[in-house]
Amino acid sequence: MKAHQRKLDISNGCVDLSHGSGGRAMSQLISGLFHEAFGNEWLACGNDQSAFDVGAGRMVMTTDGYVVSPLFFPGGNIGSLAVHGTVNDIAMAGARPLYLSASFIIEEGFRFSDLKMIADSMGEAARAAGVYIITGDTKVVERGKADGLFISTAGVGVVPAGLDLSAGNARVGDRVLISGTLGDHGVAIMSKRQNLAFETEIVSDSASLHDFVASMLAAGGKGIRLMRDPTRGGLAATLNEIAQQSGLGFRLQEAAIPVKPGVAAACELLGLDPLYVANEGKLAAIVAPEVAAAVLAAMRVHPFGRDAAEIGEAVADDHHFVQMATSFGGGRIVDWLSGEQLPRIC
Amino acid sequence: MKYADEFRDKEIALGLAKAIRSEADPEKSYRFMEFCGGHTHAISRYGLEDMLPKNVRMIHGPGCPVCVLPAGRIDMAIRLAERPDVILCVYGDLMRVPGSQGGSLLKAKARGGDVRMVYSTIDAIRVAEEIPGRAVVFFAIGFETTTPPTAMMIRLADKKQLKNFSVFCNHVLTPPAMQNILESPDIRNIDRVEIDGFVGPGHVSTIIGTEPYEFFAEEFGKPVVIAGFEPLDMMQAILMLVRQVNEHRHEVENQYSRAVTRDGNLRAKEEVSDIFEPRDQFEWRGLGLVPYSGLKLKRAYSKYDAEVRFDMNELRVADNPACECGAILRGVKKPVDCQLFGTVCTPETPMGSCMVSSEGACAAHWTYGRFRDHQQRRAS
Numbered sequence: 177m178k179a180h181q182r183k184l185d186i187s188n189g190c191v192d193l194s195h196g197s198g199g200r201a202m203s204q205l206i207s208g209l210f211h212e213a214f215g216n217e218w219l220a221c222g223n224d225q226s227a228f229d230v231g232a233g234r235m236v237m238t239t240d241g242y243v244v245s246p247l248f249f250p251g252g253n254i255g256s257l258a259v260h261g262t263v264n265d266i267a268m269a270g271a272r273p274l275y276l277s278a279s280f281i282i283e284e285g286f287r288f289s290d291l292k293m294i295a296d297s298m299g300e301a302a303r304a305a306g307v308y309i310i311t312g313d314t315k316v317v318e319r320g321k322a323d324g325l326f327i328s329t330a331g332v333g334v335v336p337a338g339l340d341l342s343a344g345n346a347r348v349g350d351r352v353l354i355s356g357t358l359g360d361h362g363v364a365i366m367s368k369r370q371n372l373a374f375e376t377e378i379v380s381d382s383a384s385l386h387d388f389v390a391s392m393l394a395a396g397g398k399g400i401r402l403m404r405d406p407t408r409g410g411l412a413a414t415l416n417e418i419a420q421q422s423g424l425g426f427r428l429q430e431a432a433i434p435v436k437p438g439v440a441a442a443c444e445l446l447g448l449d450p451l452y453v454a455n456e457g458k459l460a461a462i463v464a465p466e467v468a469a470a471v472l473a474a475m476r477v478h479p480f481g482r483d484a485a486e487i488g489e490a491v492a493d494d495h496h497f498v499q500m501a502t503s504f505g506g507g508r509i510v511d512w513l514s515g516e517q518l519p520r521i522c
Numbered sequence: 523m524k525y526a527d528e529f530r531d532k533e534i535a536l537g538l539a540k541a542i543r544s545e546a547d548p549e550k551s552y553r554f555m556e557f558c559g560g561h562t563h564a565i566s567r568y569g570l571e572d573m574l575p576k577n578v579r580m581i582h583g584p585g586c587p588v589c590v591l592p593a594g595r596i597d598m599a600i601r602l603a604e605r606p607d608v609i610l611c612v613y614g615d616l617m618r619v620p621g622s623q624g625g626s627l628l629k630a631k632a633r634g635g636d637v638r639m640v641y642s643t644i645d646a647i648r649v650a651e652e653i654p655g656r657a658v659v660f661f662a663i664g665f666e667t668t669t670p671p672t673a674m675m676i677r678l679a680d681k682k683q684l685k686n687f688s689v690f691c692n693h694v695l696t697p698p699a700m701q702n703i704l705e706s707p708d709i710r711n712i713d714r715v716e717i718d719g720f721v722g723p724g725h726v727s728t729i730i731g732t733e734p735y736e737f738f739a740e741e742f743g744k745p746v747v748i749a750g751f752e753p754l755d756m757m758q759a760i761l762m763l764v765r766q767v768n769e770h771r772h773e774v775e776n777q778y779s780r781a782v783t784r785d786g787n788l789r790a791k792e793e794v795s796d797i798f799e800p801r802d803q804f805e806w807r808g809l810g811l812v813p814y815s816g817l818k819l820k821r822a823y824s825k826y827d828a829e830v831r832f833d834m835n836e837l838r839v840a841d842n843p844a845c846e847c848g849a850i851l852r853g854v855k856k857p858v859d860c861q862l863f864g865t866v867c868t869p870e871t872p873m874g875s876c877m878v879s880s881e882g883a884c885a886a887h888w889t890y891g892r893f894r895d896h897q898q899r900r901a902s
Contacts, residue, residue, distance in 0.1 A: 431532075440523045447880075497893045504753045505532050505539070506569020508890040514869030 184208045184288060191286045196316025206314060209288065213295035214278075214302065218310035226310040228275060233337055238265040239330035245520040247294065247324055250364045251379030252456075254327055255294035257522060259301035259309075260382045260456055262331040264405045267386035268459065270341045270393055271333035273305060279313040279328040286324055294325065305384040307331070333386075339393070345401035346422035350490040351468040353461045355388070355475055356381070356483040358411055359439040362453035365521055366446065374445075378438045383457035388480040392461065395474030399467030405459050407522055409513045410452040414460050415498045416512045422462075425493025428500040428510065432487045452513045454521045462490065529752030530568070538757040539573040546764050552578045554763050555853050556721040557700060559586030559881025560751045566890035568753040578760065581853040582886075584699055584808055585723055587664045587692075588615050588879035589851060592805045594837040595692055596621035599661055602690065602832060603627060603635035609653065610690075611646035612661040614639045615879045620872055622839040643675040650679070650687040659828045663692045667725040669817065670790035673797040676819070676826050690828040691818055694804060696726050697734045698815035703852055704742045706809075717853065719745040719763040721756070724778045729794075731786030735774045743772045750778040797823055805838065807875055808851030847874035850883050857884040858895055864888060 184204060194201040211219050218226040242258045252260075259276065266273040278298065282291070302309050309329075364380040385405065393400060406414040411433075415426050435443075435450045443450050457480065463471050468486060475481030488500075498510040546552060556562060562582045565571065571580065584590050596619050603610040610627070617628040617639065631637040636656075640646050643660060650658035662672045672689060679687040700720070722735055727748045735746045745766035749759035759777045766773065776782055797820060804816025819827040828834065841847065845867070846860035857863045857876070867873040869885055876882035880889070 437523050441526075444523065444526060495893070495896055499893055502567075502569050503532060504530050504568040504570075505535050506572040506753075507893070508567060508569045509893050511889045514889070 186288045186292050189288045191282050191284060191288065191291065191316055193284055193316050193318070196282070196314060202314060206312075209292055210295055210312060210314070213292070213299035214309040215299065216308045216310065218308060226275070228310070231334060234335040235332055236266055236269045236271045236335055237330065237332045238262060239328065240265060242327045242329070242522060243323075243520050244365065244522050245323060246365075246368050247290070249368050249380055251361075252382040253294055253297055254325060255296075255298035256301040257382050257456060258327040258329045259298050259305065259307070260384050261407070261522060262329040263305050263307060263384040263386060264456075264459075266331050266333035267384070267389045268341065268403045268405055269333070269335055270339045270389060270400075270403070271335040271386075272390075273307045273331055273333040273386055276302065276307055276309045276329050276331045277311045278309050279315075281315050281317060281322050281326040283322040283324050284316055284319045291325070301384065305386065336393075341400065341402045343402055343404075343418055343421035344423075346418055346424060346462045346490050347401065347464075348424055348490050348492045349465055350401055350462045351465055351486050352415070352426060352428065352488045352490070353463060353468065353472055353475065353484060353486050354411065354433070355385075355459045355461075355481045357434045357436045357439065358406070358455060358458065359435060359443060359450035359453035361456040362410070362521055363439045363442045366442065374442065376438050376442055378436065378442070381455055381457035383480060385457065385459055385480060388475070388478050389459070391474050391478050392471055396463055396467040396471035399464035400471065401462045401464065403459050403461045406455050408454050410450070410454060411460060412449075412451045412498065412510045413513055415510065416496075418462060419493075419496040419498055422490070423496065425491050425496055426488055426498045427491050428488035428498065430500050431503040432485050434483045434485050451510055456522065465489075526752070529750070529754045531754065534754055535573065535757055538754070538761055542578060542757070542761050542764055543575045545761070545768065546575055546578050547768065548575075548577060550577065550767075552718050552764055552767055553581055553716055554579070554719045554721055554760065555581040555583045555703075555717045556756075557583040557585040557696065558721070558723040558726070559589065559879065560725065561721055561749065561756060562586070562883055562886050563881050564751050564753055564756055566886035569890070570753060570756055571891065571894070573757070574760065578764065581717065582850070582883035583853055584703070584806065584851040585665065585696070586876070586879050586881040587668075587694065588619055589847065589875040589882045590694065590699075590806045590808060591619065591663060591692060591875065592807045592838070593621050593841060594805065594839045596627070597625065597837045597839060598834050599627060599690060600625050600630045600635075602659060602828065602834065603630045603637050604633075605832070607657050608832075609636045609638060609649060609656050609658045610661060611638050611640045611649055611658060613641075613663065616661060616663065618872060619875050619878045643671050647675055647678060647684070647687060650684050651682070654686055657686050657688065657831075660687070660689050661692070662689045665694060665696050665723070665726045666729045666794075669693045669794050669798065670729060670787075673793045676797050676823055677793070679826060680823070688826045688828040688831050689819065690834075691798070693798065693817040694806070695800070695815050695817070696723055696730070697737075698812050699806065699809060700735075700738055702809050702812045702815070704738065704744070706852060717744065718767050719747070721759050721763070722746045722748040722774070724748060724750045724755070724782065727778065727782040727786065729787050729790050732774050732776050732782060732784050733786070739772045739774050745772045746774045748774070748776045748778050748782055750781065806851075807841065808848035842873050845874040847876045847884075850876050857887040860884070864892065
């Protein structure tokens with residue numbers, strides 16, 4: 177006799193401990209919800225791993241955990257973020273992202289309808305980026321042991337021959353380019369925090385940047401030394417890291433750094449500095465001075481780079497300071513972020 | 523950003539900088555103390571020091587409420603947070619302030635204490651309403667600016683008959699601290715620090731008005747200019763001070779006239795005096811015990827006073843002997859004069875309170891200004 181299994185009640189049901197126990201309920205959740213959302217030939221095989229061909233050349237691999245709160249925010253949710261974040265980490269090497277894995281840690285009682293919405297937007301973000309989520313894992317923990325849902329994604333990508341973007345590559349005289357306005361993601365998240373809620377039209381900039389990166393590489397070639405996406409800790413953390421790793425300093429012009437008025441106002445109100453606020457669809461590129469104009473022009477014709485700007489240059493500095501001429505006319509350091517500005521921003 | 527960018531205009535700033543340069547007598551030196559941590563932060567954040575001539579120097583004052591809180595009060599809060607029946611609601615920058623023996627509220631929280639970061643007093647009231655079974659204590663801190671909101675929340679709690687809400691009161695007063703600085707031997711007798719004038723607090727003065735400073739200007743013969751917190755406010759206030767010094771005047775002038783009046787906010791003052799009364803003395807980090815410089819809840823509201831409700835003992839502990847926060851808060855030393863600065867004491871691992879709050883002199887210099895130390899060293 178064939179065992180009868182009731183369909184997942186996506187609109188009213190919720191995750192319970194059985195969905196993580198390795199039994200039939202788990203199998204039903206995986207096939208009914210995740211496979212549905214991610215649908216591809218690798219998942220359809222139902223193996224504990226997925227096999228794929230490896231071409232010649234260098235590959236990159238990265239992994240990232242997502243604990244953002246709240247799970248849904250203007251411009252995305254934890255699912256789309258988990259795809260964009262990992263795709264971008266691959267893209268910053270100039271690599272083409274190929275495959276992702278996704279691991280879910282779900283709190284008992286989490287609604288199927290929310291999980292489906294999140295899985296669907298992961299599937300959508302992956303399809304838009306041309307990557308496949310080919311393996312995954314599901315765990316369920318007791319109520320109170322996780323805040324709704326945590327996601328981990330890992331990804332692999334392939335680097336075009338001859339390309340080597342790395343943090344130690346910056347040289348004195350190189351220019352600093354950023355792809356657009358700073359702080360959008362952080363402010364969008366904050367505007368929905370329970371104890372902070374405020375009205376703003378700012379939406380997260382969460383997006384996959386690899387096509388954008390490809391168009392920059394086409395314009396700048398080997399003149400592009402390295403790229404980073406300024407997520408946690410914002411542009412300040414990114415440039416301080418690069419300064420340390422390349423053994424130099426930076427001098428920025430505050431007036432050249434694009435920030436949306438709504439973001440500037442929210443930061444003003446909350447006592448934050450947009451340079452330290454997280455981004456999820458922006459990049460900073462360090463490029464040789466002779467290609468800076470061409471790369472900037474290529475960035476500006478792409479939808480993700482309309483507000484791109486040259487904001488400063490690399491200078492010799494034994495202390496590896498990131499200095500900035502303020503719009504007001506004085507000078508300051510843009511230091512590492514100290515402490516925690518905004519917990520659980522991604 | 524409208525209503526803010528106008529006060530950060532570079533062209534006007536350059537004009538003011540030029541006026542300061544041409545009016546400041548090169549034979550004289552001008553040393554002005556900005557009392558407020560908010561001003562310290564603005565000076566560093568916008569790099570104002572670069573725009574002033576060498577003989578016009580700013581001395582950072584003690585007006586950072588987090589910085590002047592003595593370690594003993596932090597220890598008292600930690601003890602409170604360790605009680606299983608208590609939820610302690612605090613502002614974020616208090617979390618890392620060091621108590622004695624390396625303790626902090628952040629560490630107390632990690633060990634299981636229920637310490638919650640709030641953005642305003644009303645958040646603490648909300649927590650108390652949501653969790654009626656536990657005692658919610660709001661860690662109240664700040665100068666005259668933040669006292670009226672605390673007073674209003676106590677009144678609100680009273681109206682709502684919230685039995686589980688109380689306040690650990692650390693509100694302090696500006697004028698007694700200014701007087702203490704001017705009377706301290708460092709400044710009066712030994713003449714180690716000459717202060718030629720004060721940039722007076724802006725937000726505090728929206729509440730108390732400009733009138734309380736008239737005594738200082740008169741008694742100590744020092745000019746006072748009440749200033750706003752935007753960089754242009756600061757530049758203009760500095761120019762006004764230079765002019766007073768040049769003209770041998772010592773008056774209270776109000777640069778921040780868009781927000782401050784002579785009498786201040788009468789309604790707020792009334793609210794505060796209904797609920798609070800001065801303590802005989804209160805300990806300030808750096809200044810020691812200062813008479814009538816702190817507030818406590820009046821007897822009629824003592825059920826909302828955490829110190830009464832939880833029978834808290836006043837703790838007094840010594841600061842790290844190598845930490846120069848005290849001298850820095852009095853303007854006697856600069857952050858770089860402290861041997862801990864930038865070595866064991868950084869914003870990540872603060873030894874003293876001046877390194878904790880973004881309004882603290884050490885944190886401001888470390889975060890925004892320390893590149894100048896290297897420039898100076900190279901130049902010399």
